[in-house]
Amino acid sequence: MAHGAIKKVVLAYSGGLDTSVILKWLQIEYGCEVVTFTADIGQGEELEPARTKAQAAGVQEIYIDDLREEFVSDFVFPMFRANTLYEGEYLLGTSIARPLIAKRLIEIAAETGADAIAHGATGKGNDQVRFELTAYALNPEIKIIAPWREWDLLSREKLMAYAEQHGIAVEMKRDGTKSPYSMDANLLHISYEGYDLEDPWVEPGSDMWRWSVAPEQAPDQATTIEIGFEQGDPVAINGQRFSPAALLAELNRIGGANGIGRADLVENRYVGMKSRGCYETPGGTILLKAHRAMESLTLDREAAHLKDELMPRYASLVYNGYWFTPERNMLQVAIDETQKVVNGEVRLRLYKGNVMVVGRKSASNSLFDAAIATFEEDAGAYNQADATGFIRLNALRLRVAGRQRG
Known part of the structure; x- marks a missing residue:
């Protein structure tokens, strides 16, 4: 140039x-x-x-x-509507x-x-x-x-x-020291790379983490929260509505206080090398768990399973920088179509680094039918004898192959 x-x-x-x-x-x-x-x-x-x-x-x-x-x-x-995780x-x-x-x-x-x-x-x-x-x-x-x-x-x-x-001022941190790590932060996470993390066997020091307490130092009493969803996006915490940025910031605060969201992983960079990084994503960790719980109640089985099949491809597109592409747009349209029914509330218990789903409900879109799913008398809502033909038809190819081996 x-x-x-x-x-x-x-x-x-x-x-x-x-x-x-x-x-x-x-x-x-x-x-x-x-x-x-x-x-x-x-x-x-x-x-x-x-x-x-x-x-x-x-x-x-x-x-x-x-x-x-x-x-x-x-x-x-939009990324969380897909339950996106890169390399799991x-x-x-x-x-x-x-x-x-x-x-x-x-x-x-x-x-x-x-x-x-x-x-x-x-x-x-x-x-x-x-x-x-x-x-x-x-x-x-x-x-x-x-x-x-x-x-x-x-x-x-x-x-x-x-x-x-060239007389360029280089400022240190207020206490006169600077973190030895290469760090990147935004509302979703903070990352740490370099320094002693370049040896994947070295455990990160306890003083590296900025957003979360260590799980063993988190409160001895669990924190219970409810997250409200509308068309796949979180809109409220404990009944109080927040803007998107404020909601994620609040989940970060709550999650960090309960030791949630730390990750230490070796990932495959797009340029070809492996890289070790540590991450704090307290709000995102809570949100992923809650969103999947909301979908479990409201999404059709095959739509949910197809979403899970598409997710790794979607994650790779985001990781590799292909956000503004026809293929990501195509996937997003399909994903967003499924989210029209993802409405309701999820209750979660946060305890020493763990996020546990303890309840979910949807007044308008729940596909859970207690009359069918019950282990008690179902008053004819489900004819258990129907399962005989269902199993025999699905076993047909297995029986044919078994006879061939016979």
């Missing part, structure tokens, strides 16, 4: 070391105007310092956008945030007349794929700058030296 061809670039900017260096590097190497974009997706950090640092770097157009409600309502909740464990907290951030980058590029976007994802990870697939899907002609694939600043020491050389 000819550097001189880039006049203005929109940078996904956090104000941390990496993106602060990238901001200066773009100004020097590309000689272009830089627009910064900082997304509030519930990471729980003060974002105004990013504005101050961008202003100090000479940035004229600074975007700091509150995307929390859009993140949960348009990305997290990962609730996709980082993956689902990337298409939203990239979408807003493209929108800002159009608003400001920029001809390129830039991000701080490394050439080893999944995020570069997620950002760029989204960008190209929404603007096929956009130019993308990925500094980690161009420069030689491939270590923290080199980044720190560059920052010192």
Whole structure:
């Protein structure tokens, strides 16, 4: 890419070391105007310092956008309608945030007349794929700058030296220390990678976790909550309605206090390597359990089973960055059609890291018929003699094969 061809670039900017260096590097190497974009997706950090640092770097157009409600309502909740888990464990907290951030980058590029976007994802990870697939899907002609694939600043020491050389302020945490882990947080989760986690045999230290108490330190009394669903989405906790973002934040608070949502796993990255990460997803862990319980009462058997068959493909699409694709849209339409009947309440008991379903009801869509399911007299609601023919027909091929072996 000819550097001189880039006049203005929109940078996904956090104000941390990496993106602060990238901001200066773009100004020097590309000689272009830089627009910064900082997304509030519930990471729980003060974002105004990013504005101050961008202003100090000479940035004229600074975007700091509150995307929390859009993140949960348009990305997290649709994903949870599918009961999505990647490789059976990962609730996709980082993956689902990337298409939203990239979408807003493209929108800002159009608003400001920029001809390129830039991000701080490394050439080893999944995020570069997620950002760029989204960008190209929404603007096929956009130019993308990925500094980690161009420069030689491939270590923290080199980044720190560059920052010192160019007078870039690098702030530490308030207590003078910085977490040794690479961390990513939003309303759905917080992740930890790197440092001693690069040895999959090493147990994470108890001081690493930020959102949840250790299960053994959780209260000795269980917490019981009820979650209300409308068309597959949670809308209320204990009868109180919340906005999507506020509801997930409240579930995070309740779940974290009960030691819920910690995960330690080795996953297969899209670029080909295995990676070890630790995650805290308290609200998402509760929500997945509750949603499946609500579906168990209201979804037809075959629709539910087909959803479960489709889910791993859906999860891979999200993980690999294919949110804005025909195939994900197609799956979403099918999934959303099933959710029209997923209405009602689920009662859960939270205790020392465990989420237990202890009740579910649906006034309008329950498929549970006590008159049929009862172990007592059913007054003719179900003719048990019908099972004889049902079993013999289903056994026909087995009997034929058995005679052949005979």
